[in-house]
Amino acid sequence: MIRLENLHKDYKVDGKMVPALRGIDLSIEKGEIYGVIGHSGAGKSTLIRCINLLEKPTSGRVLIDGVELTALDDGKLQQQRRQIGMIFQHFNLLSSATVADNIAFPLKLAKTPKAVIDQKVTDLLALVGLQEHRNKYPAQLSGGQKQRVGIARALANDPKVLLCDEATSALDPQTTNSILALLLDINRKLGITIVLITHEMHVIRSICDRVGVIDGGKIVESGKVVDVFLKPQHRVTREFVEQVADSVELKEAVSHEKSANDRTIIRITFLGEQTYQPILFQTMQETGTSFNILQGTISRMKETPYGQLVVELEGDADRSRQTIESLRGRGLEVEVI
Ligand SMILES: Nc1ncnc2c1ncn2[C@@H]1O[C@H](COP(=O)(O)OP(=O)(O)OP(=O)(O)O)[C@@H](O)[C@H]1O
Ligand SMILES: [Mg+2]
The missing domain is CATH 3.30.70.260 (ACT domain)
Structure with missing residues (x-):
């Protein structure tokens, strides 16, 4: 479903190229929930932003469903990106738009007819449990409710893939669990492939099927969550497993x-x-x-x-x-x- 091949990303800092990703190879299967965990600065955000080319890799290939995104011109890339939804740590909602208008935004961009938009927004509000909040503004919502709006907006164009960049890091533990439960529900109901990045082992343990541990721009350990969790090999993995051990x-x-x-x-x-x-x-x-x-x-x-x-x-x-x-x-x- 998603293949990353020898992905490198260098950032220019003070005229010098500094590596953030150093040869990432990753295969993510259709319908799975894949988690990437790493410490601050490990390259998580860079990695997830390279999947939809929000960040352009320095070298390497990104393939989604066999289509090489890294080989497309801007117009075609724009089209392919509709198949990839994304949610963010700080929600990135339009503060001057209502909940319904936030969700409708990507549909308007895709020139969807108004009647279709209205129905779609109603369905999405039901999916994320925000029916009563349709006409509110983001400032009137809790963090968890804002993330639900973010999720509904990300799903508006029926994407095949949902990318989650620290989607629960700004939320308290209880709200985190309710958002994780919603992501799992969406994964099951819609069969959507989810890639999430986090620095919390709890998130990985709760909903992921497989996990990759990133450190210094490289995947240092990967596998089924059950295996990696119970038999961590790398030092960094052990540190994360300790987070959830007594x-x-x-x-x-x-x-x-x-x-x-x-x-x-x-x-x-x-x-x-x-x-x-x-x-x-x-x-x-x-x-x-x-x-x-x-x-x-x-x-x-x-x-x-x-x-x-x-x-x-x-x-x-x-x-x-x-x-x-x-x-x-x-x-x-x-x-x-
Ligand atoms: N736009 C940028 N320009 C220059 N350097 C950057 C840029 N974005 C990230 N970096 C650097 O690349 C490395 C990886 O950053 P990245 O944001 O991917 O890490 P992260 O794992 O998401 O960290 P965090 O958990 O703190 O969000 C870091 O050393 C960071 O300083
Ligand atoms: Mg980050």
């Missing part, structure tokens, strides 16, 4: 318990259906191991439930090894801490 209590518990001999501390990860099965207790019963739960969490990545338990095994090293093998044999991820 790591403080754990460190305390582990450093306290480590002083004792004859104890093995392990982290067990349960994924999907395993999360709700009594695998741990069955295994411990079989191997006759006593154990102590130090910490536990159950959460979700999009619709995949997962659990992590930090467990202290008591007894000699051989028995602990046997227990670990037995847990792994049942398909659990076990890491010795």
